[in-house]
Amino acid sequence: MGVPPFFAPQTDIPMYRWLPTSIKARSSTAMAITICALTIAIAIAAMSHYFKLVDVRTSVDARGEIRNAAERERIVDLTRLAVQKAVAGTTDLRAAKAELDTLDQRNTNLSSVRPDFASNQHSVTDTIASARILIDQIAVNKQAATTNAASFDATAASLSAMLSRQADAIGGFGRKSDERRDAMNDATSLMVISLLLFALGSVVGLTIYTAGYVWPHYQKILSGHRALAEGQSDFDIPGLDRDDEVGESARSLADFADKLRQTEALRAENQKVLAREEAAKLEQQKIDQAHKEAHAEFIGRFGDALQGLSNGDLKSRIEDPFHQEYEPLRHAFNRTVDKLQVAVFTVGNHVSEIGGATDRILTVADELLRHTEEQASSLEETSASMEEMAATVRQNAGNAREASVAAAATRERASMSGQVALRAITAMEKIEKSSRQVSEIVVLIEEIAFQTNILALNAAVEAARAGEAGNGFAVVANEVRALSQRASQALKDIKSLIESSNANVTEGAELVKHAGQSLTEISTSVKRVADLIEEIASASQEQATGVDQVSRAVSNMDAMTQLNGTLVQETTSALQTSQSQIRELWDSIGNFDTGLTYFNKLAPGSALPPPRRWSVASGPEQHLPDTTPRSVRGRGPKRKPSSAAAVAADSDWKQF
Secondary structure, eight states, rough: OOTTTSSSSSSSSSSGSSSSSSSSHHHHHHEEEEHHHHHHHHHHHHHHHHHHHHHHHHHHHHHHHOOOOOHHHHHHHHHHHHHHHHHTSSSSSSHHHHHHHHHHHHHHHOOOGGGGGGHHHHHHHHHHHHHHHHHHHHOOOOOHHHHHHHHHHHHHHHHHHHHHHHHHHHHHHHHHEEEEEEHHHHHHHHHHHHHHHHHHHHHHHHHHIIIIIIIIHHOOOOOHHHHHTTTOOOOOOTTTTTSSSSHHHHHHHHHHHHHHHHHHHHHHHHHHHHHHHHHHHHHHHHHHHHHHHHHHHHHHHHHHHHHHHHTBBBBOOSSOOOOOOTTTHHHHHHHHHHHHHHHHHHHHHHHHHHHHHHHHHHHHHHHHHHHHHHHHHHHHHHHHHHHHHHHHHHHHHHHHHHHHHHHHHHHEEEEHHHHHHHHHHHHHHHHHHHHHHHHHHHHHHHHHHHHHHHHHHHHHHHHHHHHHGGGHHHHHHHHHHHHHHHHHHHHHHHHHHHHHHHHHHHHHHHHHHHHHHHHHHHHHHHHHHHHHHHHHHHHHHHHHHHHHHHHHHHHHHHHHHHHHHHHHHHHHHHHHHHHHHHHHHHHHHHSSOOOOSSSSOOOOOOOOOOOOOOOOOEEEEOOOOSSSSSOOOOOOOOOOOOOHHHHHHHHHHHHH
16 A cells, blocks of 8 residues: 655655654644644634624614614605795694604614714704704794705705715625625635645545554564564564654664574573683682691691780791791781880880889979969959959949939930920010010000091081081090090000010010020030049949959959869879879780890889878869859869860960
């Protein structure tokens, strides 16, 4: 069966190099193309159906607008006719108005499908309204109405012609929409059929490719696997040059066949190797027997030499040679005994020298312990004095801090008094300003009273001229004049009091200003005193800190001295122990016979006197010095520090 070019291995042809090489990729590509074609066909059909619905709706809307335009054109024509009849007098005006109302209702009932045609309804409504106005004008001024009727008729005729043209245009648009819909339906059907045929061709091609190109080669590869399982390695394997899954399977089968052939060759080679190993094994057994005999001789003679060495004889050597394999051990043993003889001799001489040095160190340590006791006693007295001085300085620092707090409070109260004085000055200035305003008001009222007095005088003169008729008015004028005179006198008294008050307020403001200045000077002085007291408190605090640090340093020195004495005592004990161990070491060295003479020998039975004990009655607790502030520790019985703590304390003492 032939294979289509798309599915055949055409990698040598440039135009097919873009194709995928694996069967899975080719099959997936064909299926993806088929699915894409079906999806596109469905999408095109759906879009065609959607556009068809849109065109149908557009056609329906167009027909509705055509009907509306025709109906409005008839309404405009009937409106023109009603106006013409009313102008000609052939109909009653009330009947014409009723007909216009009917036409207006018909226009209102016509709803536009599209928003851009809604203006037609308003135009017809305006035309009917103009007709009503014209009919009303006929009843008032028929001649003017006749003149306006010609203009109305021309406007209505223009609107009717516009509605007619609009209906024709909408009809043409509907016909074009129908033609476009038919053409789109034909094109959509052709595209959908083409895509379906393409998808069907892809499925058929994939089936042909699988049946004619993939399956036969897989059958041959399966036959090769069966032959390989039966132990056959020489058979033909097709498809080795393919670059897809079939080629990979064929090459894998070829690798298995090659490995099977290599395994058979290795099996034959292993048979030859086993024969050679058997011959070598027999030869090795002979060599092992000779080694056993030489080993037995070595063990016997070497054991005798070690037995003499274990008895302390460092003069014994192995003189006769061994088998060449064990000869290096004989030389190594002889060299080891030589070195051991020299080492034991050297250690014996050093042990005797260390014993003498230990005696001298013990004597010096006893003297050092005595001096340490004296120094500890002096430091204890110094520490007590520094403790009392530190307490006094701390009390002074506390008093200085309290004085600083009191001075700060005084400074705050003085500052508040200054602020109160400033507010009082401000209040006095406001009172003075208010007094001046009241004086101005009093002057104004005084002028009003003066004018009232003049008016009352004029009124009395006019009443006198009037005679009997003005007697009552003259009495009122006299009362008003008397009242204005009393008001003027009262205002003079008020003005005098205000001027006196202004003088007192001015004098009070000056006094308050002087008091404020005095309070400001007092506040400045108090602030200076508070600053000085604060500096004294700070200096006292620093002095207390310094004395505290000196006290801690003395306490640390005291602790270090006590610790020093303990360490010296422990050193003496350690030297005593070392002296005993040196004696034991010397006795152990005596068990070895080196055949040599030592430079010095420890006298048997020599012993050192017991070391001095730490005899200070009381001492500080053993604490390592630190840099963190702490109070002086209480005195108590000393305790023996551990060796690690003693080493650390000795290091800290050297740094101090």
